[in-house]
Amino acid sequence: MNTAPPAAKALGGMPASKGGSIRALSGIVGIVLGFVVGYGVGRVSTGTPINPLSGSTNGVDPAALAEVQQKLIAAGLLTPLLENTPVLSGKIVAISGSSLTLEADLSRYDPLGAKGLPTRRIVTLTDKTEYARYEQLSAEELRKEQEAFDASLRNPEPGVPPRQPPAPFRQTEASSSDLKIGDAVTVQAAGDILSAESFEAVRVSISPQPIAEQVQNAPPDMPEPPPPTAPDSAAASTEPPPEVVR
DSSP states (O other): OOOOOOOOOBTTTBOHHHHHHHHHHHHHHHHHHHHHHHHHHHHHHTTOOOOTTSSOOTTSOHHHHHHHHHHHHHTTSSOOOOSOOSEEEEEEEEEETTEEEEEEOOTTTOTTOTTOOOSEEEEEOOTTOEEEEEEEOOHHHHHHHHHHHHHHHHSOOTTSOOOOOOOSEEEEEOOGGGOOTTOEEEEEOSSOOSSOSEEEOSEEEEOOOOHHHHHHTSOOOOOOOOOOOOOOHHHHOOSOOOOOOO
16 A cells, blocks of 8 residues: 655645745845845945935946836736826925926836936916815814714705715915915826926825924914912912901
8 A cells, every 4th residue: 555645745835836936936036135225225325315205226237127117017026117207296496586406206106217217397377277276184074074974974864966975175276476486286288298398287285284284384382381489388278367356
């Protein structure tokens, strides 16, 4: 009688085929991580800051970076990159007349800088450009909006479309004079501007100020009132003065 044990299973009871798939995936991840770590060590050893959003390959082969990005996407470690967009977000770093310089955030489009996209964009403002400002609601305002939304769900009105869930921001009107250096903005153009170094803006939206900057720019706290002074012993006494015996 054959007493040979059943076929061995890899990785704690996992079938060998699945174990092989995991080993293959681990190998891909290892190669990718090895490249990224080696890339970072090389940047540090040469004194070059590591900034994956800079849009510059700094001497690294763009084809190699593109290959790394594709391996990260295939391994599920990176979402597929957008190839074109009419909208870019970033920070205003300069304003000159009817144009502004935008430091674009390209993390959604080229996180490793493989495409060499320019980060500085010249945005021209025209008389047709629209402006808007998004302001963050206070906790009390957001609470009231949520209560109204919950009430509309409990008591729907016939023929009335359902109320939209509350948003943490409100939109208000703005103008070009409201733009200032350091503002976080979203710029929309008429066509694809993913690689455009300059373009005309159809709409500019000013984003809410980050919480950290709100705290930093908040007015100083009011000074606390001085502590109450101890009352005078004579004034503190509520008993009538003793009678003088003659």
